[in-house]
Structures are given as C-alpha cells and as structure tokens.
Amino acid sequence: MKEIARKALLYDFYGELLTEHQKKVYEDAVMNDFSLSELAEEYGISRQGIHDLLKRCDATLEDYENKLGLIKRFADVKGVADEMKEILSELSDADTKDKRLEISKRLNEEINRIREI
Numbered sequence: 001m002k003e004i005a006r007k008a009l010l011y012d013f014y015g016e017l018l019t020e021h022q023k024k025v026y027e028d029a030v031m032n033d034f035s036l037s038e039l040a041e042e043y044g045i046s047r048q049g050i051h052d053l054l055k056r057c058d059a060t061l062e063d064y065e066n067k068l069g070l071i072k073r074f075a076d077v078k079g080v081a082d083e084m085k086e087i088l089s090e091l092s093d094a095d096t097k098d099k100r101l102e103i104s105k106r107l108n109e110e111i112n113r114i115r116e117i
Contacts, residue, residue, distance in 0.1 A: 004030065010061035013070050018057060025050065026057045076117050084110045 007030045015023055025043060028034040029050075036047045043050070065071050087107045094100045 007058065007061075009071050010058075010065060013074075014061050014064040014068075017064060018060065022053065022057050022060075025053055029054055073117055077114060080110050080113050080117070 011026060011030060015026070018026060025039060028039055028042065034042070036050050039045075039050045040047045045053070084107060087103060087110060091100060091103045091107065094103055
C-alpha cells in the first residue's frame, strides 16, 4: 500500500511532466489499478512494453523528486502543521496565563520552522 501511495504522490506532484501517453498509461496502472495484461490490450502494446514504460515513468518521477524535493517539503510542512494543530488544541485547554504563554512560545517556534522550510 505504501508503494502505491508514493506513486500516487509522485504522479500528483510531477505527472504533468510526463508525455500524454505516459500519463494515460500510468494513471490506468496506478490510479485505476489496471493489470499489465489489461494495459497491454488497451494500448496495443506487449505486457513487457507496458512494464518497461511503467518502470521508466517511475524512474523519471523519482528523479524529479530527487532533484526538486517537493514531496519531502510537503511532508515536512504537513508535519509541522499537524504539530501546530496539537499545540493549538493544548492552548485552548490551558487553564493559566503561564501555560498559555509557554504554549504560545512553542507555537511561534513551529511557525519559524515553517518559514525555514
């Protein structure tokens, strides 16, 4: 499952950089869960040809991520945002001014982390 999610993320971020043909085949393989046989029949290509095309697409998308790192940055920002949500929840539950001040400082630190990213 994790591999499929990674492929979907790679496609979401970098799919537009593939050719139209690559996009159609990759979408059917990853998003629509077509088998190699179904893809081969649909596109009039051998199973081996489909397999090779998908491997090239995977390598191309991974190469874009290695160079640009958009998914990593997205995950970093999402992690900080999740932490901020937790801190905000703590802030709303804080019962003293000192606790609220301490929690506010933590929140400002997280905001600065996002700025760095």
